[in-house]
Amino acid sequence: MSEPTKPTEDSAIQRIQAELADLAPSTRRRVFEAFALAALGSIPWVGGFLSAIASFKTEEGDLRANDLQTQWLREHHNKMERLALQLNEIALRFESLGEQLDDRIQSDAYLDLVRRAFRAWDRAETDDKRRYVGNLVANAGGTRICSDDVVRLFIDWLDHYHESHFAVVREVFQHPGATRARIWEVIHDDFPREDFAEADLFRLLIRDLSTGGVIRQERDTNVAGQFLRRRSTRRRGSAPTTMESAFEDEKPYVPTELGKQFFHYTMNEVVARIDGSPHT
Numbered sequence: 001m002s003e004p005t006k007p008t009e010d011s012a013i014q015r016i017q018a019e020l021a022d023l024a025p026s027t028r029r030r031v032f033e034a035f036a037l038a039a040l041g042s043i044p045w046v047g048g049f050l051s052a053i054a055s056f057k058t059e060e061g062d063l064r065a066n067d068l069q070t071q072w073l074r075e076h077h078n079k080m081e082r083l084a085l086q087l088n089e090i091a092l093r094f095e096s097l098g099e100q101l102d103d104r105i106q107s108d109a110y111l112d113l114v115r116r117a118f119r120a121w122d123r124a125e126t127d128d129k130r131r132y133v134g135n136l137v138a139n140a141g142g143t144r145i146c147s148d149d150v151v152r153l154f155i156d157w158l159d160h161y162h163e164s165h166f167a168v169v170r171e172v173f174q175h176p177g178a179t180r181a182r183i184w185e186v187i188h189d190d191f192p193r194e195d196f197a198e199a200d201l202f203r204l205l206i207r208d209l210s211t212g213g214v215i216r217q218e219r220d221t222n223v224a225g226q227f228l229r230r231r232s233t234r235r236r237g238s239a240p241t242t243m244e245s246a247f248e249d250e251k252p253y254v255p256t257e258l259g260k261q262f263f264h265y266t267m268n269e270v271v272a273r274i275d276g277s278p279h280t
Helices: 009-023 031-041 044-056 060-065 067-097 099-106 108-123 127-142 148-160 163-174 180-187 197-211 257-266
Strands: 215-217 253-255
Touching (some): 031 108, 067 099, 099 108, 099 127, 108 127, 108 148, 127 163, 127 257, 148 257, 163 180, 163 197, 163 215, 163 257, 180 197, 197 215
Antiparallel strands (some): 215 253
């Protein structure tokens, strides 16, 4: 059986140049140029990738023999494709939101958020997390729900939390009042033993999100919004002999108000225009 033919270096150059051409802001309004440059300039490997592209033709013979460098170029070509797709999606959402975004997108404060966010995008391990970062960048440009300081906190959360954390977050936000048992049952099938690693991991996820201010146990409030203390109940009879289960089914969890903003910015495609009307 004959080996499949390998693409020539010339065809590789053409594919890469086509991807780079998609990023060129000449087809967009000038306002997107600063946004694209801020995103590209924040990712360390982009400069080396562009330099490698420039030398690809002049050092064609060496690259043909240097298989390691060719593999590096191919790997980063795939990364550039994902980056180009993400930037184009955000640019299209900006265009649909209208010209009232121009000042916001070109502001130093917003461009600082873009640089910080795309550094996190580059470190993301999954496509879902990269999509959350893209949503955050787009929504931060068109939504004025919280301050830029809070948006920076959301970027840190995206950078820090694992996809397992976000699975818990999605369930609590989609079904407020879910207990640990309900959360685990939706994400997984069977309940493990309390002394298994899966139970330890689940406790860790709940603890991380609770101490981080993303979710909390449901509490009653007074008319001023102050949380009421729970009345202690005296137990009759002997005290329980086992500790609370990692999958207890009595204490409901809800998103915090800060967590609701995080969910709005990162995990849905719906943003509010600056003039107040919704847009998907």
